[in-house]
Amino acid sequence: MPRRSTTHHPESSNSVRRRAYLLIQRKIASGELKAGTLLSELALATELGSSRTPIREAVGQLLAEGLLELSPGGGIIVTQLTxxxxxxxxxxxxxxxxxxxxxxxxxxxxxxxxxxxxxxxxxxxxxxxxxxxxxxxxxxxxxxxxxxxxxxxxxxxxxxxxxxxxxxxxxxxxxxxxxxxxxxxxxxxxxxxxxxxxxxxxxxxxxxxxxxxxxxxxxxxxxxxxANERLDEFDLWERESQLAGLDAIEALQLQ
The missing domain is CATH 1.20.120.530 (GntR ligand-binding domain-like)
Incomplete structure (x- = not known):
């Protein structure tokens, strides 16, 4: 009687890429990856338990959707909305x-x-x-x-x-x-x-x-x-950020 095949079928590349996409998206939505945060492909791949390839493919999709963007230094960061x-x-x-x-x-x-x-x-x-x-x-x-x-x-x-x-x-x-x-x-x-x-x-x-x-x-x-509420919040956040920056500069000058 022939033996039944017990070959293990690895998870499809599409499935791994989808999990990579959802992982990054979830981290952005929850605030774990805040605006301006630099992504680490190695850390994400380790967490996902995969190679860097599906991470890179997911990053490419998120770049196209606008959730991620290229930083001036050449890395990938979470989009900072203006x-x-x-x-x-x-x-x-x-x-x-x-x-x-x-x-x-x-x-x-x-x-x-x-x-x-x-x-x-x-x-x-x-x-x-x-x-x-x-x-x-x-x-x-x-x-x-x-x-x-x-x-x-x-x-x-x-x-x-x-x-x-x-x-x-x-x-x-x-x-x-x-x-x-x-x-x-x-x-x-x-x-x-x-x-x-x-x-x-x-x-x-x-x-x-x-x-x-x-x-x-x-x-x-x-x-x-x-929209008006969110824009008012953004204006308040921007003013507070500017004031914090001025306070930090003043503190340095007093040292």
Whole structure:
């Protein structure tokens, strides 16, 4: 009787490259690799348990997507977003999401999808109740993580309902790039959370009513408000960085 082959099939190169891509992307999104950080191919390959080849291939893809960039010294660093880059990303996100929500409102949504969107809205209400009962001024890290997940899911589901996978992919990449700077922020305050919940609720109602123009306008206003918040945060961060630099120079001069 012939023996059954026990040949071990190594993990495909595509699978390893995908794991390398997700590893680097996750480190950027979590803040482990901060903006301006120099990448070490050797360290990443060691962590992944692979050669440097899939790391280099993943880096090439992330360079094309804008999450990584070449440093003046020739290395690869995590992209440091400029103010203009943040504004450009929000404008791109607005154009794509407004188109998508208009299509969804025009076509209408099923009751099951309405329930899923309402469930995501309910998570924000839970967080608001937790803030009120605790007396805290803003969401803590764990709560902010829950909010971010529900917020991303709300927007992503609306785009999925538009049945355009390319729009969803670009918007997801855009939001990830914005979070490169956003991870430095503190948690949402109660008034911010209330505003976002109100915006989401009104957008959903316009979609349910199949009011295309209102759905588009509400979502555009919502994204523009988020963009203005993020730009204000960037301006504050930039001022604080400049002041810190001046303080360091002054300290050196006094030595």
């Amino acid at each position: 103010r203009q880059a943040i504004q450009d990303l929000y404008e791109l996100r607005e154009a794509l999401e407004v188109f998508a929500v208009g299509r969804v409102a025009q076509n209408g949504i099923r009751s099951s999808d309405r329930e899923r969107l309402n469930h995501l809205l309910a998570e924000t209400q839970v967080l608001l109740k937790e803030l009120k009962s605790s007396g805290a001024q803003e969401l803590n890290a764990g709560q902010m993580k829950r909010f971010t997940l529900s917020d991303l899911s709300f927007h992503a589901l609306l785009i999925r309902l538009a049945a355009n996978a390319r729009i969803l992919k670009v918007v997801n990449e855009t939001r990830l790039m914005i979070r490169i700077f956003g991870i430095q922020r503190s948690g949402h305050k109660r008034e911010e959370l209330e505003r976002i919940h109100r915006h989401h609720k009104d957008i959903l109602q316009a979609v349910i009513d199949q009011d295309v123009d209102r759905a588009r306008k509400l979502l555009a206003d919502h994204i523009q408000a988020s």
